[in-house]
Amino acid sequence: GQSLEQPSEVTAVEGAIVQINCTYQTSGFYGLSWYQQHDGGAPTFLSYNALDGLEETGRFSSFLSRSDSYGYLLLQELQMKDSASYFCAVPNNAGNMLTFGGGTRLMVKP
Amino acid sequence: GEEVAQTPKHLVRGEGQKAKLYCAPIKGHSYVFWYQQVLKNEFKFLISFQNENVFDETGMPKERFSAKCLPNSPCSLEIQATKLEDSAVYFCASSPDRTGNTIYFGEGSWLTVV
Numbered sequence: 001g002q003s004l005e006q007p008s009e010v011t012a013v014e015g016a017i018v019q020i021n022c023t024y025q026t027s028g029f030y031g032l033s034w035y036q037q038h039d040g041g042a043p044t045f046l047s048y049n050a051l052d053g054l055e056e057t058g059r060f061s062s063f064l065s066r067s068d069s070y071g072y073l074l075l076q077e078l079q080m081k082d083s084a085s086y087f088c089a090v091p092n093n094a095g096n097m098l099t100f101g102g103g104t105r106l107m108v109k110p
Numbered sequence: 111g112e113e114v115a116q117t118p119k120h121l122v123r124g125e126g127q128k129a130k131l132y133c134a135p136i137k138g139h140s141y142v143f144w145y146q147q148v149l150k151n152e153f154k155f156l157i158s159f160q161n162e163n164v165f166d167e168t169g170m171p172k173e174r175f176s177a178k179c180l181p182n183s184p185c186s187l188e189i190q191a192t193k194l195e196d197s198a199v200y201f202c203a204s205s206p207d208r209t210g211n212t213i214y215f216g217e218g219s220w221l222t223v224v
Contacts, residue, residue: 031211039150042201042215050211085150095208096166097143100153 002026004088004101011107012078020073020104022088030091032064032071033098038084046073046086075106083108112136114216116202117184122222123192131219132184133202141165141205142185143213144177148198156200159185160208192223 004024012018024032031050035043049055049064049071061074075082085103092099115134123129135142144156158165159179170177174193179185189196199220203213 033211037150042217043153044215045212048211087153091211092166094166096141096158096160097155097169098211098213099155100145102152103150 002090002092002099004090004099006086006088006101006104008102009105009107011109013109014078014080016078017074017076018078018106020075020086020088020106022071022073022101024069024071024088024090024101026069026090026092028093029066029069030093030095032062033089033091034062034073035087035089035100036084037087037103043087078108080108080110082106114202114204114214115184116200116216116219118219119217120220120222122224125194125223126191129189129192129196129221129223131187131200131202131221133186133216134184135202135204136206136214139204139206139214141208141213142179143203143205144185144187145201145203146198147201147218153201156187165208189221192221194223197221197223 033048034046037043047062054063059076064071087103088101089098117132142159145153155169157167174190177187199218201218203215205213
């Protein structure tokens with residue numbers, strides 16, 4: 001089986017940097033993905049890490065450490081529109097489903 | 111199309127009634143996934159398809175839930191005899207490959223069972 005753990009809620013102020021952590025337990029590892037979901041909206045893909053290290057995409061970066069079964073999403077220069085839920089996810093070994101973490105609700109305050 | 115299209119956006123059913131949801135995947139995507147999300151919480155995997163073939167159905171409550179992806183038709187998810195606990199947003203997603211690392215979600219169908 002697979003399971004992922006994330007903090008349920010994080011609060012930060014505009015312009016700040018926030019890190020959302022994700023630890024996972026999987027029977028095999030095929031990459032860690034991050035999705036963003038605004039209230040009432042569809043989840044949208046943010047990033048994917050298959051190898052250790054940091055992947056940067058604009059204000060968002062994602063980090064993976066396979067030896068620690070751990071990753072994080074880093075959001076810089078926070079904006080109000082970043083207020084959303086963020087989910088980490090891993091595929092199973094057959095590639096026929098993604099298992100999601102419980103989601104981290106990020107609230108950005110002025 | 112260029113996006114996953116789900117209909118209806120909202121559906122209200124009385125307990126015991128049937129509910130049927132539809133999903134048109136992105137053109138060219140061979141893999142379709144259905145997820146249930148209750149109260150903005152985590153996504154519960156229901157079923158996946160590779161073209162019209164069931165790929166994984168380990169998440170489906172088979173006694174009341176069924177799904178199909180037939181050629182030249184939208185995929186469908188049907189719930190017979192709905193229960194209050196079926197109230198959720200049902201998301202369909204599609205992917206061009208089986209790795210599953212990047213899947214594209216529709217806007218969801220909000221089912222309310224009263």
